[in-house]
Amino acid sequence: xxxxxxxxxxxxxxxxxxxxxxxxxxxxxxxxxxxxxxxxxxxxxxxxxxxxxxxxxxxxxxxxxxxxxxxxxxxxxxxxxxxxxxxxxxxxxxxxxxxxxxxxxxxxxxxxxxxxxxxxxxxxxxxxxxxxxxxxxxxxxxxxxxxxxxxxxxxx
Ligand SMILES: [Fe+2]
Ligand SMILES: [Fe+2]
Numbered sequence: 001x002x003x004x005x006x007x008x009x010x011x012x013x014x015x016x017x018x019x020x021x022x023x024x025x026x027x028x029x030x031x032x033x034x035x036x037x038x039x040x041x042x043x044x045x046x047x048x049x050x051x052x053x054x055x056x057x058x059x060x061x062x063x064x065x066x067x068x069x070x071x072x073x074x075x076x077x078x079x080x081x082x083x084x085x086x087x088x089x090x091x092x093x094x095x096x097x098x099x100x101x102x103x104x105x106x107x108x109x110x111x112x113x114x115x116x117x118x119x120x121x122x123x124x125x126x127x128x129x130x131x132x133x134x135x136x137x138x139x140x141x142x143x144x145x146x147x148x149x150x151x152x153x154x155x156x
Contacts, residue, residue, distance in 0.1 A: 004131035005055055006119045008138050012047050013111045019043060020104045029091035037091075041083055042146075044107070048076040050141040054134045055122070062125040068118050075110045082106060 019040040026033035056073055059065035082103040089096050126134070 002132045003135050004128075005126070005134040005138060006123070006131070008135040009047075009051060009055065009119075010115060012043070012142065013115065016040065016043050016047065016107060016111065020107060024097065024100050024104055026097075033091050033096075037086065041087065044079055044083055046142060046145040048079070050138050050145065052076065054138040054141060058126065058130065058134065059118075059122055065118070065121050065125055068121060072110070072114060072118065075106075075113075079103070079107060079110065 019036055023033065023036045023040055026036060052073060056069040059069040082099065086096065086099050086103065089099065123131075
């Protein structure tokens with residue numbers, strides 16, 4: 001069964017939501033917090049990369065979607081900054097969770113804006129075959145990026 005780009009992106013949004021929900025329930029410098037943060041960091045790095053290439057770059061070609069596409073790409077940078085901020089803090093820092101909750105709010109805002117506003121307009125400018133092809137390309141890119149991290153883990 002072929003899926004479209006919206007389903008492919010939504011699947012990975014759910015992965016991020018689950019990780020975040022668990023992450024903001026962790027306490028102090030714990031193995032759970034470290035593990036969940038590493039996973040979330042990877043998702044919040046890989047997903048936007050593949051999404052910009054196989055969703056936003058075609059949307060930038062259309063007048064109806066260019067502004068929304070640019071807005072989302074700017075939000076990807078804001079999310080990156082919050083991830084960097086968490087990365088630089090000690091896991092035991094009491095402010096860690098405060099920043100993690102800021103990330104949670106910003107990320108949820110971003111994902112639901114994509115799902116509720118951008119997917120609708122994008123649905124009108126992309127053809128059915130483009131939607132299917134982009135899903136394939138997006139998923140291939142995600143597997144490729146995940147494969148890279150697998151190699152990295154084996155090297156350690
Ligand atoms: Fe995004
Ligand atoms: Fe997304």
